[in-house]
Amino acid sequence: MNHKIGILTGGGDCAGLNSAIKWVTKTALDTNLTAGKGLNVEVVGIRDGWKGLTEVDPNDPASLEKWVQPLDELIVRTWDRYGGTNLGTSRTNPFNPKNDQSQKCADNIKALGLTSIVAIGGEDTLSVAHKLHNMGQKVVGIPKTIDRDLNATDYTLGYDTALNVITEEVDRLRTTAGSHNRLFVVEVMGRHAGWLALEGGQAAGAHIILIPEHDFDVDKVASLLQRRRSFGVRYDIVVVSEGAKAKGREEVYISDKADGFGHKVLGGIGNSLAKELEKITGFETRHVVLSHIQRGGSPSARDRLMGRYFGIAAVDLILEEDFGRMVAYRNGEISSVPLKQAIEKLYVVDVNKYYDVERLNGIRSSLAPKSGA
């Protein structure tokens, strides 16, 4: 049986993508060596996510060279140790109502002879995968996003590396903050989910953590900080998620420009909050935006491993012809879920379970509430 698998990465890049590409490729090509299966598997990378599949002209050799990269064991051998995505990425939405390219995308899949597609992405990329599957395409998904906001999986590629970046950067700030007696406001990514701020902030030992799921009161933040200083501490770290907002106010965006999926880029809350806190408390304050640094660097051990496990599982789904699914990590095991379930809602922080609204930080009790209590 002939298989030609196309792999693509869409949306924001992150660490762990190259590991997943490597392990899809290796696992798929390994099946050619498995005696008795009669398989003939080929793997190609599609450049720049869904953009590659819509822009490619399958009859033009130059266009094919630009958008389609044949992959083999030798090419991907070292990829797992590098961050970003060697296939490139984009935020192209073939189903953008302003310019619907979905049929062209489906026609190109056929013309390229692709028998299946592995789409590695977050909510947006996988929503396209789901729609293409509904059009009859054979698609499987691999979850990635530093925001860890995909439903139905306990892990998304890139999250662990981003958490490590936050921890390391806050550690660096801690020494300068202490030396200068300053308050630092550190803005982290995560869009509408507070996981990166909450878990990054806890790992880094932040004093206050502000998340999109709980609108904060600026005066309360200020008085918690003043109380800390009254104990004699010399500095403070506030971690604020880019999507967090003060009570009665709107989220802060860098600009009003939206991408093909209708998302505007968040950013700026760290700066405005720092100014406001300095005014109220009188503490000398600086702000730092960790921004895309959280998506960069070499992948943590966990992201390399999860890329490997997800990549292998994606090929399992293809060989079992179990399409329209996303590989997932649930309850400590690799499994898979329908793409529909992965994208039907955002996975955000359950404030009642994980966030202390009095201390504006992680909860202090890890015991699950007694049933019926």
Ligand code: F6P
């Ligand atoms: O979804 C991943 C993410 O890094 C978000 O945390 C952030 O809001 C967004 O992407 C930034 O997008 P861009 O790379 O387009 O600036």
